[in-house]
Amino acid sequence: QSLLQANAKLAAENRAQLDHHGVTAIDFMGAIGSGKTTLITRLVEKFKDQLNLAVFNGDATTVDDVNLIASQGVPTVQLATVNGCHLDANLVGKALLKTDLKKVDLILIENIGNLICPAEFPLGSRARVVVVSVTEGPYMVKKHPHMFLGADLVVINKTDLAEVMGVKVADLARDAHTLKPDLKVVPTSCKTGAGLDEVAAALLAVTKSGV
Amino acid sequence: QSLLQANAKLAAENRAQLDHHGVTAIDFMGAIGSGKTTLITRLVEKFKDQLNLAVFNGDATTVDDVNLIASQGVPTVQLATVNGCHLDANLVGKALLKTDLKKVDLILIENIGNLICPAEFPLGSRARVVVVSVTEGPYMVKKHPHMFLGADLVVINKTDLAEVMGVKVADLARDAHTLKPDLKVVPTSCKTGAGLDEVAAALLAVTKSGV
Numbered sequence: 010q011s012l013l014q015a016n017a018k019l020a021a022e023n024r025a026q027l028d029h030h031g032v033t034a035i036d037f038m039g040a041i042g043s044g045k046t047t048l049i050t051r052l053v054e055k056f057k058d059q060l061n062l063a064v065f066n067g068d069a070t071t072v073d074d075v076n077l078i079a080s081q082g083v084p085t086v087q088l089a090t091v092n093g094c095h096l097d098a099n100l101v102g103k104a105l106l107k108t109d110l111k112k113v114d115l116i117l118i119e120n121i122g123n124l125i126c127p128a129e130f131p132l133g134s135r136a137r138v139v140v141v142s143v144t145e146g147p148y149m150v151k152k153h154p155h156m157f158l159g160a161d162l163v164v165i166n167k168t169d170l171a172e173v174m175g176v177k178v179a180d181l182a183r184d185a186h187t188l189k190p191d192l193k194v195v196p197t198s199c200k201t202g203a204g205l206d207e208v209a210a211a212l213l214a215v216t217k218s219g220v
Numbered sequence: 221q222s223l224l225q226a227n228a229k230l231a232a233e234n235r236a237q238l239d240h241h242g243v244t245a246i247d248f249m250g251a252i253g254s255g256k257t258t259l260i261t262r263l264v265e266k267f268k269d270q271l272n273l274a275v276f277n278g279d280a281t282t283v284d285d286v287n288l289i290a291s292q293g294v295p296t297v298q299l300a301t302v303n304g305c306h307l308d309a310n311l312v313g314k315a316l317l318k319t320d321l322k323k324v325d326l327i328l329i330e331n332i333g334n335l336i337c338p339a340e341f342p343l344g345s346r347a348r349v350v351v352v353s354v355t356e357g358p359y360m361v362k363k364h365p366h367m368f369l370g371a372d373l374v375v376i377n378k379t380d381l382a383e384v385m386g387v388k389v390a391d392l393a394r395d396a397h398t399l400k401p402d403l404k405v406v407p408t409s410c411k412t413g414a415g416l417d418e419v420a421a422a423l424l425a426v427t428k429s430g431v
């Protein structure tokens with residue numbers, strides 16, 4: 010049984026456990042520094058009065074990301090990756106053991122900043138979000154088809170910098186739809202708040218869908 | 221023999237072969253979209269009248285990067301990574317077989333955009349450059365110590381966007397020097413050209429040092 014198959018099996022077990030408790034987990038993948046943590050922080054602000062939240066973070070060396078979320082009063086679990094270039098279902102399974110699933114509605118998982126490996130390692134989440142930034146240039150979607158084929162939502166972040174970068178958001182969106190025509194793409198700026206309500210609404214719909 | 225040990229052995233063989241022919245290889249690592257290709261393009265412009273150049277590119281899915289360099293009249297080899305999250309010495313060894321080492325002075329190798337794995341897989345280069353961008357945020361160096369400990373030169377790119385990002389270049393440089401006090405750090409903007417002469421001079425010194 011290959012590594013990928015073993016992971017897929019554990020991911021299915023995680024998903025069954027989450028579904029059993031009516032808990033939704035969402036996997037936030039994306040490039041390094043694309044804005045995953047900032048986006049999660051904004052979503053926590055929007056959701057914490059209506060949903061019981063938990064956040065899992067894959068940062069291996071610093072606690073900056075985890076502390077930021079914890080300061081919002083939301084339980085956070087830091088996943089202990091050892092030189093990990095992606096999270097896996099095993100790590101998420103361990104984090105689920107530390108979480109009282111009866112008291113949680115939505116778990117936001119921040120994956121490792123990497124546009125290659127995480128695509129191959131599902132975690133058992135109900136949805137996968139890919140966060141890319143206009144500051145990475147115009148070819149980010151074209152260069153990483155596996156990531157986008159495995160995504161349910163694409164967030165094109167830092168649109169406030171699109172003009173100075175000379176990157177067209179519409180081109181990135183078109184590249185995503187060329188790969189996967191029904192892929193939901195939302196341009197955002199965590200700085201100005203643009204697009205965040207749309208992302209929140211999409212994820213709330215996933216949470217309420219109870220599938 | 222572990223994967224890492226096997227790679228280290230091949231890297232040593234690559235290095236011996238390069239040294240034998242008086243060829244310098246430089247490994248450009250860095251985050252996704254940090255500016256590796258643009259930097260290499262600028263260096264090719266500066267070096268092509270004084271050195272015989274070749275460029276190896278690890279891009280797995282598109283030829284945008286390779287075509288850009290080839291259009292400058294420099295021989296390029298695209299390394300065939302399969303879902304690769306890092307280049308390895310084996311791939312570089314194969315690319316060396318396709319290169320007439322008697323006719324080359326300097327090989328610029330663009331590694332996969334990834335701030336985790338490439339650190340563990342030396343390629344046999346004489347020097348390793350890490351390219352990060354201010355657009356990735358203020359903690360990029362702190363979050364990836366392995367990468368910076370293995371670097372000979374750190375390029376902090378896109379400084380033209382430092383102010384709008386609220387990121388202080390001096391803080392990133394200080395984090396690098398905290399890890400490795402003698403690490404050379406050069407802030408650059410491939411857009412304005414700032415810092416590029418300093419990077420070129422540093423790499424020219426490595427090339428001429430014949431070590």
Ligand SMILES: Nc1nc2c(ncn2[C@@H]2O[C@H](COP(=O)(O)OP(=O)(O)OP(=O)(O)O)[C@@H](O)[C@H]2O)c(=O)[nH]1
Nearest residue numbers: 041042043044045046047122167198199200356357
């Ligand atoms: N200009 C601008 N900056 C942003 C935006 N979103 C996030 N940032 C900044 O981008 C940097 C990186 O943001 P993070 O949220 O830490 O990104 P990340 O994807 O979690 O990064 P890693 O976990 O280190 O891979 C920080 O300095 C943020 O303040 C945005 O929409 N516009």
Ligand SMILES: Nc1nc2c(ncn2[C@@H]2O[C@H](COP(=O)(O)OP(=O)(O)OP(=O)(O)O)[C@@H](O)[C@H]2O)c(=O)[nH]1
Nearest residue numbers: 145146252253254255256257258333378409410411
């Ligand atoms: N504003 C600004 N943009 C830059 C700078 N350097 C590169 N860019 C832009 O950043 C984007 C990414 O640059 P690349 O050179 O493709 O980066 P890369 O590291 O090779 O990217 P990958 O190979 O895809 O990981 C492109 O749109 C470049 O034009 C800079 O100094 N300032």
Ligand SMILES: [Mg+2]
Nearest residue numbers: 045046074119
């Ligand atoms: Mg983060």
Ligand SMILES: [Mg+2]
Nearest residue numbers: 256257285330
């Ligand atoms: Mg490139």
Ligand SMILES: [Zn+2]
Nearest residue numbers: 094095126305
């Ligand atoms: Zn990987």
Ligand SMILES: [Zn+2]
Nearest residue numbers: 094305306337
């Ligand atoms: Zn890896």
